[in-house]
Amino acid sequence: MDFKDYYKILGVEPDADLKAIKTAYRRLARKYHPDVSEDKDAEAKFKDIAEAYAALKDPEKRAEYDELRKYGQHGQRFEPPPDWQSSFQHDDDFSDFFESIFGSRGPRAGRQQYTQRETHFNLRGQDIETELPIFLEETLADERKTISYHLPHYDKEGRRLADIKKTLNVKIPKGVSEGERIRLKGQGGPGIGTGASGDLYLHIRLVPHPLFDVEGHNLTITVPISPWEAVLGTKVEVPTLSGSINLTLPPNSQTGKRLRIKGKGLPSKTGSGDLYAVVKIVIPERSDEETKKIWESLSKKIKFNPRSEWSKT
Numbered sequence: 001m002d003f004k005d006y007y008k009i010l011g012v013e014p015d016a017d018l019k020a021i022k023t024a025y026r027r028l029a030r031k032y033h034p035d036v037s038e039d040k041d042a043e044a045k046f047k048d049i050a051e052a053y054a055a056l057k058d059p060e061k062r063a064e065y066d067e068l069r070k071y072g073q074h075g076q077r078f079e080p081p082p083d084w085q086s087s088f089q090h091d092d093d094f095s096d097f098f099e100s101i102f103g104s105r106g107p108r109a110g111r112q113q114y115t116q117r118e119t120h121f122n123l124r125g126q127d128i129e130t131e132l133p134i135f136l137e138e139t140l141a142d143e144r145k146t147i148s149y150h151l152p153h154y155d156k157e158g159r160r161l162a163d164i165k166k167t168l169n170v171k172i173p174k175g176v177s178e179g180e181r182i183r184l185k186g187q188g189g190p191g192i193g194t195g196a197s198g199d200l201y202l203h204i205r206l207v208p209h210p211l212f213d214v215e216g217h218n219l220t221i222t223v224p225i226s227p228w229e230a231v232l233g234t235k236v237e238v239p240t241l242s243g244s245i246n247l248t249l250p251p252n253s254q255t256g257k258r259l260r261i262k263g264k265g266l267p268s269k270t271g272s273g274d275l276y277a278v279v280k281i282v283i284p285e286r287s288d289e290e291t292k293k294i295w296e297s298l299s300k301k302i303k304f305n306p307r308s309e310w311s312k313t
């Protein structure tokens with residue numbers, strides 16, 4: 001078993017904060033998602049990225065991983081210390097390395113999970129559960145997606161043979177949300193004897209978007225503006241899932257100000273959520289001498305103390 005450096009996989013420093021880790025995960029998850037990436041190793045990289053994020057987003061898991069990281073190097077053989085124990089269990093289909101650190105999967109483990117109901121002579125087919133990644137844009141209308149999964153296969157005596165691969169073109173209804181469970185009756189494992197086939201359950205997972213955060217059926221987007229735009233007001237072209245719109249920012253807009261764009265969030269069965277544009281004032285990373293003189297002139301002319309509230313405490 002080879003050691004995995006989760007920081008190296010996400011391309012962040014070991015002291016990176018959660019925001020940097022989350023940003024890196026979103027960018028890489030979208031880049032290597034098997035539905036869009038042309039990289040021949042996209043699926044493997046996507047799994048590694050998801051595994052790294054699962055380990056580092058949780059402070060307690062990250063602390064355990066950091067302790068073991070002292071004894072391993074990326075890509076080299078690794079075995080946890082003999083007395084190593086973890087109190088964690090997880091429901092994801094991650095690598096042996098992940099399980100060696102955080103414990104084995106729970107009873108409903110894996111991306112494909114099975115339950116079986118038996119009668120005396122006949123067996124109902126296994127129910128199969130698998131995750132289905134969906135881009136935010138794909139929730140705006142009914143979509144058809146091709147999925148592949150593996151089915152258990154038995155001979156006439158009920159002995160299990162090699163699994164077989166099945167491919168379906170399924171309809172994903174408009175407005176599906178994170179964690180939603182879609183049942184496809186009879187598309188699970190075949191029954192034995194006169195037993196009915198099991199069902200296929202698709203668990204919807206929304207793929208992180210590089211621009212939008214999801215809050216239920218609402219979305220938020222950070223809108224960077226310059227100091228002069230904040231003071232004078234401006235019109236900003238803001239992207240949405242269905243195209244860009246022009247948003248008017250009033251004069252004297254402060255960082256953190258939220259502007260509601262009605263109906264531009266995620267669709268639901270009862271309507272659509274809203275998009276919230278959150279203002280963030282940014283300044284140029286560098287200023288030449290002439291620009292510095294302008295700032296100095298403004299600082300002398302404008303009687304403004306941004307920390308005046310401190311004097312009231």
